[in-house]
């Protein structure tokens with residue numbers, strides 16, 4: 619019989635897991651947060667800490683790294699109920715027959731809990747490449763932008779047509795010597811506001827072009843682009859190349875836990891519970907009709923999940939206060 623099992627264990631400490639830990643602790647749950655990377659913050663901290671986010675409520679703009687810093691500060695206000703474990707990847711979850719407690723095992727330890735909230739995002743991510751032969755040998759191809767200073771006064775070519783490509787084109791425009799964005803289609807799949815901003819800037823926008831070949835040894839120094847519309851082909855000199863074609867992602871071990879999946883995400887009900895009782899999911903890991911993969915939606919899902927978990931753990935106290943003002947004064 620396991621004594622002192624946690625009320626709630628959260629797998630994955632991206633923004634959604636961090637906020638869920640804060641809110642769970644605010645609701646006086648005993649919470650454990652397990653993260654496979656050495657630091658908290660998920661995609662925001664690992665992939666785009668310097669990128670501005672324009673759609674978090676209450677902030678006209680905030681750097682992703684600063685949002686994570688604020689979430690840490692918010693968690694610290696109720697830290698007495700939260701245990702944080704980093705550098706441990708959860709490999710499996712199983713329910714123990716003897717006491718109905720859930721056992722969560724990483725490669726290092728097993729953890730015991732009454733409920734689980736999976737906020738593991740898309741799991742481990744792998745960037746899509748340009749598919750050049752020996753692409754990994756070139757030292758000036760980047761798939762993440764961790765430090766904008768690297769691109770100061772450089773000629774930068776960005777490949778991609780989504781939000782991250784457009785956002786980085788806008789942000790590097792003031793830092794780099796020259797920014798070109800190369801996209802195979804005419805239209806960008808990015809926020810209209812950001813696309814407008816880019817088109818009215820000095821960013822060199824090259825639509826309907828694909829990469830034909832490159833020149834250079836350790837570093838690529840020249841790009842040859844082919845028009846997909848039989849227009850004039852282009853060639854130009856570059857110092858740095860950023861490839862933002864998105865990621866191949868896999869939930870990894872989570873896919874083998876007998877949880878119902880749809881489009882590689884965990885299908886949840888209105889309470890954010892998966893097909894397994896006591897196992898919930900929120901954020902990019904989860905899906906349901908109308909799901910939008912955004913930070914703000916993940917925060918809302920975390921609140922719904924934690925309140926459902928509270929009801930599951932304490933069915934008699936379902937109507938306990940849920941607002942922070944009421945909870946803080948308890």
Ligand SMILES: Cc1cc2nc3c(=O)[nH]c(=O)nc-3n(C[C@H](O)[C@H](O)[C@H](O)COP(=O)(O)OP(=O)(O)OC[C@H]3O[C@@H](n4cnc5c(N)ncnc54)[C@H](O)[C@@H]3O)c2cc1C
Nearest residue numbers: 630632633634654660661707708738739782901902912913
């Ligand atoms: C370049 C880019 C720009 C973006 N811009 C915006 C934007 O402007 N606005 C917006 O709303 N959204 C944006 N997004 C999307 C946003 O980042 C995601 O919606 C958000 O990160 C989802 O948060 P999450 O906490 O669900 O998952 P994640 O941030 O993916 O965090 C999941 C965490 O779980 C951990 N994990 C995974 N598997 C395990 C395991 N087995 N054991 C332990 N830990 C595990 C991972 O290491 C990771 O830290 C952007 C995404 C990208 C890539």
